[in-house]
Amino acid sequence: MKHTPANHEEWENLIAIAALEGLEPAESAALERHLATCADCRQALADYRHVAAQLDQMIPLVTAPAHLEQRLLGQIRRPARRSPLRWLAAVATVVALLLGGYSWNLRGELQRQTSALAELQRSLAGPNARLIPLSATSNVAARGQFTWTPGQAVASLVVEGLPLLEPGHVYQLWLVRKDGTIDPAGTFSQAAEGEIRATVRAPVGWSNYANVGISAEPASAPKQPSSTGIVQGDF
């Protein structure tokens, strides 16, 4: 999209400030909308961000206190942490590398799923990503995480430890709106290693939802959950 010169200069003002991370939120939003339509301004932002990154490197280099290493190790060893996030993080790193153009042959399975996982990574990586832990509703070891970002169409789902399905059944993901409407949001069958990764889209914005859950359903995919959820989480 072309601008009158005066307009474009004003966009450039905002772009320069954006590169320094100093815009007011409303201005950020306006700029985002403009950037979506204007390649020139996207390029200008990339250039100015590059300048800003150089400013980061023009600060004096000092030596950090030597005790910081022990302090860090002391902190990470405190609780034995083994969250689903840990392996999720490893998966996402691989995706980031693929996106970055590196050749990486860790697992063929991952390569097949590159595009889905790329979406997952994108939704994970944003600073505004919201994480919803999914916990088991009954005495099973299942757990997972639903990650969504305001303004993004695609959310990601990771679940592990779902119980085995009966023949002819699938897992059904449900999204429950604040007004009680239940939207079916995809089905999946038993995954290798009991892990499921999926990208999720919803018919309305994420802010309309109150809960997310998974139940086992007949493969004919009912409109409403016919059984108790296996895992669920609250928005």
Added chain:
Amino acid sequence: MSGDVHLLIRIASGDETALVEFHRQYVNLVFSMALHVLHDHATAEEVTQDVFLTLWRRAALYDPARGSVKSWLLTIARRRAIDYHRRQAHLPLRMDEIAVGQQPNVQLILPDLDLRDAVAALPGDQQECVTMVYFGGLTHTEVAERLHVPLGTVKSRIRLALRRLRQTITVFSEDT
């Protein structure tokens, strides 16, 4: 694939020795940024700790398409230091000391003399606005309030400064 990226993959999978190696390589960098923004040794240490803990938990957030590990870490450290500063507003934030490019006798992370000269050659009021936003964590509205100048003035100072620096960087990279 760079060694940094290998390290990050190992960190993402929970490898402590990789974290230690990465820490040794970058702790000075992160601490330098924290101290630059905060001017408070104890809080700069806390910020540094915080950055590496975040990295331990979420190493996966690094995206090589977006730039080097070094510039990524500097960004995280700067933002985190600004967060701390906002939470503990009593910390001194001395604009005269955190101006970039004005310290001829200290070692910089990137000893790029052309760029340093270009920053030093900017009019003082432009440098001031850039620094207050980027290392001081202020919005341009806040800068205008503190300097008692119109908002439009702050905006054009920042644009002019970045435009000039962009030209310098472009010329520099075309030369080499």
